[in-house]
Amino acid sequence: MTTVSNLGFPRIGAKRELKRALEAHWRGETTPQQLHDTARALRERHWRLQYAAGADLVPCNDFSLYDQVLDTAFALDAIPERYRALADADPLAGYFALARGLQREGIDVHALEMTKWFDTNYHYLVPELHAQQTFRLRGDKAVGEFLEAKALGVKARPVLLGPVSFLLLSKTVDGSDRLALLARLLPVYAEWLGRLREAGADWVQIDEPCLVQDLDEDDRAAYRTAYDALAAAARPKLLLATYFGALEDNLAFAAALPADGLHVDLVRAPAQLDAVLDALPPRHVLSLGLVDGRNVWRTDLDRALALAQRAHARIGGERLQLAPSCSLLHVPIDATLETALPADLRGWLGFARQKLEELRTLADALNGLGSARSTLEQARERYATRASSPKVHRAEVAARLAALADVPTRRGSPYPQRRLAQARRFGLPPFPTTTIGSFPQTQQVREARAGHRAGKLSDADYEAFLEAETARCVRFQEEIGLDVLVHGEFERNDMVEYFGEQLDGFAFTRNGWVQSYGSRCVKPPILYGDVQRPAPMTVRWSRYAQSLTERPMKGMLTGPVTVLQWSFVRDDQPRETTCRQVALALRDEVLDLEAAGIGVIQIDEPALREGLPLRRAHWRAYLEWAVECFRIAAAGVADHTQVHTHMCYSEFNDIIEAVAAMDADVISIETSRSRMELLEAFVRFRYPNGIGPGVYDIHSPRVPEQAEMSALLEKAGAVLAPEQLWVNPDCGLKTRGWPETRRALTAMVSAAQALRAT
Numbered sequence: 001m002t003t004v005s006n007l008g009f010p011r012i013g014a015k016r017e018l019k020r021a022l023e024a025h026w027r028g029e030t031t032p033q034q035l036h037d038t039a040r041a042l043r044e045r046h047w048r049l050q051y052a053a054g055a056d057l058v059p060c061n062d063f064s065l066y067d068q069v070l071d072t073a074f075a076l077d078a079i080p081e082r083y084r085a086l087a088d089a090d091p092l093a094g095y096f097a098l099a100r101g102l103q104r105e106g107i108d109v110h111a112l113e114m115t116k117w118f119d120t121n122y123h124y125l126v127p128e129l130h131a132q133q134t135f136r137l138r139g140d141k142a143v144g145e146f147l148e149a150k151a152l153g154v155k156a157r158p159v160l161l162g163p164v165s166f167l168l169l170s171k172t173v174d175g176s177d178r179l180a181l182l183a184r185l186l187p188v189y190a191e192w193l194g195r196l197r198e199a200g201a202d203w204v205q206i207d208e209p210c211l212v213q214d215l216d217e218d219d220r221a222a223y224r225t226a227y228d229a230l231a232a233a234a235r236p237k238l239l240l241a242t243y244f245g246a247l248e249d250n251l252a253f254a255a256a257l258p259a260d261g262l263h264v265d266l267v268r269a270p271a272q273l274d275a276v277l278d279a280l281p282p283r284h285v286l287s288l289g290l291v292d293g294r295n296v297w298r299t300d301l302d303r304a305l306a307l308a309q310r311a312h313a314r315i316g317g318e319r320l321q322l323a324p325s326c327s328l329l330h331v332p333i334d335a336t337l338e339t340a341l342p343a344d345l346r347g348w349l350g351f352a353r354q355k356l357e358e359l360r361t362l363a364d365a366l367n368g369l370g371s372a373r374s375t376l377e378q379a380r381e382r383y384a385t386r387a388s389s390p391k392v393h394r395a396e397v398a399a400r401l402a403a404l405a406d407v408p409t410r411r412g413s414p415y416p417q418r419r420l421a422q423a424r425r426f427g428l429p430p431f432p433t434t435t436i437g438s439f440p441q442t443q444q445v446r447e448a449r450a451g452h453r454a455g456k457l458s459d460a461d462y463e464a465f466l467e468a469e470t471a472r473c474v475r476f477q478e479e480i481g482l483d484v485l486v487h488g489e490f491e492r493n494d495m496v497e498y499f500g501e502q503l504d505g506f507a508f509t510r511n512g513w514v515q516s517y518g519s520r521c522v523k524p525p526i527l528y529g530d531v532q533r534p535a536p537m538t539v540r541w542s543r544y545a546q547s548l549t550e551r552p553m554k555g556m557l558t559g560p561v562t563v564l565q566w567s568f569v570r571d572d573q574p575r576e577t578t579c580r581q582v583a584l585a586l587r588d589e590v591l592d593l594e595a596a597g598i599g600v601i602q603i604d605e606p607a608l609r610e611g612l613p614l615r616r617a618h619w620r621a622y623l624e625w626a627v628e629c630f631r632i633a634a635a636g637v638a639d640h641t642q643v644h645t646h647m648c649y650s651e652f653n654d655i656i657e658a659v660a661a662m663d664a665d666v667i668s669i670e671t672s673r674s675r676m677e678l679l680e681a682f683v684r685f686r687y688p689n690g691i692g693p694g695v696y697d698i699h700s701p702r703v704p705e706q707a708e709m710s711a712l713l714e715k716a717g718a719v720l721a722p723e724q725l726w727v728n729p730d731c732g733l734k735t736r737g738w739p740e741t742r743r744a745l746t747a748m749v750s751a752a753q754a755l756r757a758t
Contacts, residue, residue: 002308002317003322004055004056004057004321005055006055006328006356007207007241007324007326007328008329009046009059009352010514011042011063011515012513014332014334017042021035032092040148043063049333053354053357054357054360055359058156059156060142060157061141061146062329065095066095069126070124070127076188078127079098079138083098086109100518100699101701103701103703111699112127113126120294121330121522121524121610127169128172130173130174135188136188137192142196143195146158147200157201158196160206163185163230164179164208164222166185179218182225190229193233196235197235202236205241207241209326212242224257228258239287242263245613246265246269246271251272251275255280255284256281260283261285262280263287263323264276265289266325267293267294268325273307273311277315284319286320288311289325290322290324290362291304291359292325295568295571296351297349298379299355300379302379302380308366324355331355332351332509333352335349335353336353336354340510342507344386361376391529394504394530397531401577404580404632409628409631409635411635413639418640418642421638425599425640428552430755431713431752432752433481433482433728436486436729436732437486437604438488438495438734439473439488440734440735441490466491470488470541474487474553483551485545487542487545495604496562496566498537503585504529505530505581506531507526507528509523522566527568527569531578532581532585536589539555543598552600554598554600554602555600560580560582562607564578564579564582565607576629579626586603591636591637601643602645603634604646605647606646608658623658634664642666644666645667646667646731648670656681660689663689664689666689666690667691668691669692669694679693679720690724691725692725692726693712695728695730695748696730696748698730698733709747710755713752727748727749727752729744
């Protein structure tokens with residue numbers, strides 16, 4: 001009989017219970033035990049929810065207090081020396097120091113570097129390794145959570161990040177070969193699996209997502225070595241889980257690895273099914289990823305059922321499991337909570353709970369249960385309603401796209417000419433200082449926004465409040481000596497949601513939260529239809545802020561690729577078509593800002609690298625339309641208008657030519673956690689335009705001193721021309737508090753002034 005299994009579940013809670021528990025603990029308001037009690041209650045609730053939705057087998061050890069890769073590093077004792085004493089004395093405090101850094105009582109440690117989990121908007125902590133690295137099992141999280149589920153009568157399958165993907169996702173701080181550590185790592189994995197077997201686990205899901213990427217022979221040899229070694233251990237059966245794409249040229253060797261089952265993603269790569277069935281060894285279990293673990297639309301169940309039936313005909317039901325394409329970490333928990341959405345739109349949505357219910361329907365249909373027929377018919381009706389809805393398709397948007405060839409996508413003059421025009425207009429000093437956009441969103445700001453939304457604060461009173469906050473922010477920036485100012489973005493809830501609320505084609509949830517990293521949650525807009533801009537979105541606040549100062553004021557926009565990547569995007573047309581619609585709407589806004597006298601306009605694209613396909617063969621096509629969309633938005637302004645962009649958590653080496661092709665006058669990038677390592681790409685390529693390498697890691701509560709920032713600027717100055725170099729934080733300051741912001745930015749301005757004096 002075909003069964004339903006799940007690969008992972010959202011951790012944060014339907015009402016962000018884990019976020020609140022984490023932040024209360026970090027403020028010192030709760031004990032470690034209280035935090036662990038909240039986590040245990042969430043795990044139990046989520047396990048029971050999955051069973052109620054129709055899962056036969058649920059995951060365990062997928063829960064994390066911060067990040068699953070950090071959990072793996074901590075469990076393997078891959079803890080850099082600077083955290084070692086703290087982690088030994090107080091494991092929970094050491095764990096959070098790795099994630100967030102720590103500055104207290106003589107302790108001052110940076111957080112681990114953070115980057116994107118493949119091509120998602122989830123961030124993971126990058127383990128730091130070295131040539132002499134040793135590993136040992138530390139703690140009993142995986143076993144403990146399995147036993148916790150077992151005691152509740154829950155049939156759970158432990159989830160481990162596989163040894164090869166763990167190494168490939170790590171970095172070595174001494175330049176040594178990560179995979180050379182495999183021989184030291186495998187005995188610890190064998191012990192780990194042995195402990196799970198002793199605890200009663202008969203299967204373990206071992207995630208190897210790197211198998212869907214381009215691998216060289218050394219990588220493949222590492223996989224063979226790893227799984228040959230684990231095959232010889234006393235262990236549970238292993239389900240080798242791959243996701244986010246097709247196995248392609250890695251299929252034959254992946255299927256031949258001595259595991260006991262294979263999970264494949266048939267949402268992103270449905271065409272791989274026949275090749276997988278041909279390569280699957282006899283007696284292997286096959287897990288089919290049939291519903292989208294990364295988007296919120298209901299599944300075309302007829303199409304998914306056809307795939308499942310093909311597999312069922314080849315291998316039978318006993319060896320077949322139906323599952324999401326990947327962990328459901330990337331979607332909200334339950335669409336039935338969205339009672340404020342129109343009924344038709346709500347009916348098109350499938351969050352984590354609904355996705356498991358869809359899998360139950362598919363399994364029941366395969367197993368010959370008549371109850372599945374009516375559910376399949378309801379699904380067909382929902383699918384047809386969405387396809388024909390006038391809310392989705394707009395003739396005027398289609399007409400504008402058809403005329404896109406007439407829209408210029410290049411600036412009027414090359415960068416050297418524009419730089420001179422901008423220098424005459426702004427007269428900025430060497431090493432100009434600025435910030436990335438947002439300033440602290442205090443409790444008072446959040447309460448005012450909530451009060452206005454609830455009708456408790458009038459439009460006039462809310463406007464007056466925002467004006468006062470903006471004026472205070474402008475005065476603060478002038479006071480500490482910043483050169484190019486921002487208005488602070490106090491009117492904005494989120495850098496994508498704010499724009500989506502003012503564009504046609506977007507809808508918004510109340511409880512559609514997903515984890516970005518740690519306690520940081522986002523509520524992605526649902527981009528369900530054709531996009532256009534009914535009215536200006538940002539001009540009012542940028543114009544007001546500029547009226548308060550003689551210094552240049554940046555207009556702040558989120559770029560088209562980032563709007564696309566950080567929304568739940570419609571799946572009924574190519575992504576690049578939707579992106580071009582967003583780009584045209586933003587172009588209108590850019591031109592309105594310029595007409596309002598705003599001379600510096602920042603179009604943030606932190607997600608450009610994130611959207612890069614996992615296989616190099618697909619990079620060129622993506623980069624062509626992504627860069628084109630940025631230029632559609634940016635290219636209409638005059639030479640003396642300065643266009644900035646911002647990117648964070650990006651490895652630029654492979655895409656530096658595309659970054660240069662965006663032709664922004666200034667790019668600001670995240671570099672402080674990597675200690676300016678990312679600048680190597682800009683040196684090799686000799687990037688010609690302005691660069692602001694971040695000198696202040698805003699994702700950590702620690703505040704760097706001036707000397708630390710000066711040291712980073714010296715490293716940047718060694719590889720960049722003085723006229724290129726801007727001074728700025730890594731990212732926006734929305735999540736920071738005002739006292740730390742004042743200290744850090746004052747030190748940053750002092751570092752820039754000291755550099756000017758040399």
